[in-house]
Amino acid sequence: MKTIYFDHAATTPVRKEVIDKMYPFFNEFYGNPSSIYDIATISKSAIEDSRKIIASVFNADAGEIFFTSGGTESDNWAIIGTALANEKKGKHIITSSVEHHAVLHTFEYLSRHGFEVTYLPVDENGKVKIDELKKAIRKDTILVSVMYANNEIGTIQPIEEISNICKDRKIIFHSDAVQAVGQIRIDLKKTGIDLLSMSAHKFNGPKGVGALFIRKGTKIDNFLHGGAQENKRRAGTENVPGIVGMAEAISLAYENMEEKNKKIIKLRDKIIDGIKNNIPHVKFNGDPVDRLPNNVNFSFRYIEGESLLLMLNMKGIAASSGSACTSGSLDPSHVLLSIGLSHEVAHGSLRITLGYENKEEEVDYLLQILPGIVQRLRDMSPLYDEFLKGEGDKNVQ
Amino acid sequence: MKTIYFDHAATTPVRKEVIDKMYPFFNEFYGNPSSIYDIATISKSAIEDSRKIIASVFNADAGEIFFTSGGTESDNWAIIGTALANEKKGKHIITSSVEHHAVLHTFEYLSRHGFEVTYLPVDENGKVKIDELKKAIRKDTILVSVMYANNEIGTIQPIEEISNICKDRKIIFHSDAVQAVGQIRIDLKKTGIDLLSMSAHKFNGPKGVGALFIRKGTKIDNFLHGGAQENKRRAGTENVPGIVGMAEAISLAYENMEEKNKKIIKLRDKIIDGIKNNIPHVKFNGDPVDRLPNNVNFSFRYIEGESLLLMLNMKGIAASSGSACTSGSLDPSHVLLSIGLSHEVAHGSLRITLGYENKEEEVDYLLQILPGIVQRLRDMSPLYDEFLKGEGDKNVQ
Amino acid sequence: MYSKKVMENFMNPKNVGEIDDASGIGEVGNAKCGDIMKVYLKIEDGIIKDAKFKTFGCGAAIATSSMATQMIIGKTVQEALELTNKAVVEALDGLPPIKLHCSVLAEEAVHAALWDYAKKNNIEIKGLKPPKEDISH
Amino acid sequence: MYSKKVMENFMNPKNVGEIDDASGIGEVGNAKCGDIMKVYLKIEDGIIKDAKFKTFGCGAAIATSSMATQMIIGKTVQEALELTNKAVVEALDGLPPIKLHCSVLAEEAVHAALWDYAKKNNIEIKGLKPPKEDISH
C-alpha cells in the first residue's frame, strides 16, 4: 500500500530534481570548499551560487545567509548568539508560549544562565497579543523571538507589527520561519526581521541542512566555533550536497507559488469543511484566516490522538497529533494548551499538513474513512459513554 | 584530466556503496523518525541500526553514540557541554597547542567566558609532552582535550597514557578523533576516553554528519536545545540519509583495515622516501613512527606552499599546505609553528593524504613531477638566491 | 514501534463494551494524562465469567486493556489479582519503554474492579489494596 | 579562485630573473607573512628599459610580480611611480579580496626599486616615498 503522506509539517520527501542536483557533489565534486584545487573550487562556487539563490527568494543579500545543520541549530544560534553578544545591554528576552521546542528550550537554557525570560500569551487562535508584547518590553530587553507560523496549528503571527515594535525600540527580532519558508512569501527588505531561521527538509529539501538569515549589522556571537567557513561565522566543513539541495528545493518551492497555493488551499478547505460537516464534537484549531495554506488541525472529543494516528496508518495515511503519546512526554502539546484547550481535548488532536504532491483523491479517501475511525474509537471510549449518558460534557471543555 | 586526489585529510569522496544506502532515505523512507507511521518507523530503525553499527566498531554501547552535524559540532558539544556541566567543580581546562580550530577556538570562547585554559606544548614531532600535562593539572581542572591524531602532520598522540592520567584524577577526557576514525582501530572499552568526536566525510561518508561518543555516566550539558531526539541529548530532526551513510562508510572503512593499511603505508612510505631522496632542502614533519597510515608532510625550503599547490593542481594533483595563503589568514599553520618550524619554513609545507582509492601509478606520477615543480619555484625565489649566494641559510631555521 | 501482537489487539480489541449487571467496575487513569481505563467484571462463584472494557487512550492502552481482560476471563479472583503488568506486557510481545505505564494502568483497572466487587459483596480479597483516587478527568 | 589572467601569469610568469647591473633594486614583504618580492630595474634616460623579479609567495604574489614588471617596461620613471596596485589588479582581471595585499606589495616593490635608483643617482623623484623597512626574513 502506498502511503498517503499528510504530515508535511514534520518533514517532506526530497524532490527528484533536488536529489539530482545533489548527486554529483557526493563523489564527483566532493572537494572541501576551503581547498584551492579545481574540484574544491567547484564546491565553493556551488555554495556561493546556492547562497545567492536563497537570498534572492527573500530579497536579502547573499552575505546575509549562513548555512547551518537545520532549523534547530539556526534557532539556537540566533537566540544564544544574540543573547551573549548583547548581554551588556540587558538580560531580558521575550518569546511566545507557542514556539517550537528549538526556541522554547533554548530560552529555558538561557534562563538557567542568568537571563530573564517573558513568555507571551496567545489568543484562542494562537496569535501573539500585541498589547502583551508592548507591556512586556523593558529597558533591558535585548531580544524578541516569535515564530513566523506555527508548526501545529498553522497560525501566521503578526510579524510585520512585531518587527515594527522591535525596530522602534532597537530590540533584535528573531523569527523561526521553519514552517513558513517554502509555503509563503517573505520579503526581508520590507519586513524588519533581523534573524530568520529555516530548515530545508520542510520544503522538499534534504534533512540536516538549514540556514540563518542575519541582517547586516546585527550583533550576534558565533555559535559553532572552529574553521573559517561561512565568512568566519559558522565553523565546520560545509554540507555541500545539502546546501545545493536546499537551494534547488527553495527555487522549486517559490516557483509559481501563488498558483500552487491556490490548489493546496482548496484541498485544505475541503478537509476542514469535510470534517466540520461530517464528524460531530470536533474543535477546529488555529486561525481560520491567517493560516498556512497546508495546515488542518482539529480536536476530536472523547478520543486520543495516537490511536487515531495508528488507525489512519493502518489505512495507509500518515498524519500527526498533539497527543502526549506521540511526543514521549506526559503532557499534550503546549501549543494546544496555550490556545486554551483542556488536556483532554488536546490529547484528541489531529494535524493534517499537505504537500505539493497531494491529490484530491487522497483528500477524498481521508474524508471517507475518518468518520468511521473516529466513531470506532469513540465506541471504545468511557468518556464518550459518559457524554452519551449526559454526564460528560461538563468535563471536556 | 582526472584529478589525482591526495587530500583525504580535508575530505573524501563518498563511496558508491554509501550513496546507494543513503538514496532510499531521501524520497522513499523519508518520514520523520519521531513520527509513528510506517515510513517514519523505518527511518527510526535505520538510525538505531546505524548507531549499533558505529558503536560496535569502537566496542562501545549503542546508547553512547550521539549523532551530530559533524566534527565541529561534536567538538563544540564535548567541550562546552562538559565545561558548563562541571563548572561548579572547577573552571580550569586543558588542551594541546596542535588541536584543530574546532577545539582551539572553542577553548578560546570558553576563556572569554570565565574559564582558564592551559595549552600544552608538543615536542618536535608534534606529541604532547606527558610531563607537561601532569604539571598542568590542578585541583580545579575539569577537562582535558587532546586530539587522537593530528590533521596536518599525522602524529598520533599518546592517548592511552593521557586517558590513564585523567582517569586517575577523575578529569573528563575528550579526544577529537576526526582524523583517526576510519584509519586506525580505537577500542573504547580498553581506552578510557570519555568523549570522542568523529566526522563522516573524513572516511568516505557524507559531509554534514558526525557523532559524539559519550561514555555512560559522563556529566555533560546539552548543546543544541529543542526536540527530544537522540534520547533528549541532541535536538534537531535527524539527518537520516547522512546517518545511514555514516554507518555504511564506517563499516567499509573498518573491513580488512589491517590489510588495507599495509597497502596505504607502503604508498605513504614510497612518497616519503621519494621526496627525501630526490629533493634537497626539505624537512619531514610529524612523528616517523606514531603516524597515521595515510599522512605525508614535508616543508620545502625557499618556496611557498600555495604556489606549490597551484602548480600541482595544474598537473591534476589535489593536495594541501599549511601555508597562510591557503587558510586566508596571515600566519601559517599553528601546528607547524608549534613543532618549532620558522614561519618561513612553515609557509613551504605540503601535505599529501592518501585514500583507499589511490594507486601506485598516482604516487609515481607525483614523485616524477614534484622535483621539477619545486625547482621551478625555487628558481623564482629570492630566498633560494640568497641561499645559493651563501647568505641565506642563517635565516631559514 | 509496536509488536504485531499489540497491533492485533489494538486493531481488533477483544472484550470492548460494558456489562450491565457487572459484579465490579474499576476505572483508573485520568484524561489529563491521556489514559482512562474502565473495566467491568462478571464474577460468579469466585470465578471471572466475563470481563469488558472501555478505554480512552493510545494504542498501547487499548491493546493492554484487550489483553488483560482476555487473560483474566475464566480465572479465579485470586488468580486475577495476581496478574501482573509484566505478564500482560509479555503476552503482548513487549511494549516500548515509554508505554509501560499503560500496562500498569491495566493491572490497576482490574484491581479496582476487584476492589469494587469486594466492597459491594463485603468480602475481603487477600492482598488487594484500595485503588488510588486519581480519576480527575 | 583565480582569474584566467592570474593563472597565466602564475604558470608562465614574464620577467623572472635578475639584472646584473640593475639601476635599482627593491625588496619588500617578509618571509614571516609568506611574501617577498624583489624587483630589478634597468633605467636609461628616465625610461625603464627592463624589469625583472624574484618572488617568494603565493600564486597571486607571483602573478602580480609578473604583471607589474610587464606594465612598467617602456614607461618613464614617473609613469612607473604612478602604477597603482589597482591597475595591476585590473590588468589581472581581479584578485580575491584576501589576496589584494599581494598587489600592494607589487606596487611597493616597484617603488622601492625606484627609491634605490634615485638614491644611487642622487636624484629626486617627485612623489616617491621611502620604502617601509620590513624586510625581516
Ligand SMILES: Cc1ncc(COP(=O)(O)O)c(C=O)c1O
Ligand atoms: C517551527 C519549527 N522550528 C524549528 C524546527 C526544528 O527544525 P529541525 O528539526 O530541522 O532542526 C521545526 C521542525 O522540526 C519547526 O517546525
Ligand SMILES: Cc1ncc(COP(=O)(O)O)c(C=O)c1O
Ligand atoms: C582534527 C579535526 N577536528 C575537527 C575537524 C572538523 O570537522 P568538520 O569539518 O567535519 O566539522 C576536522 C576537519 O575539518 C579535523 O581534521
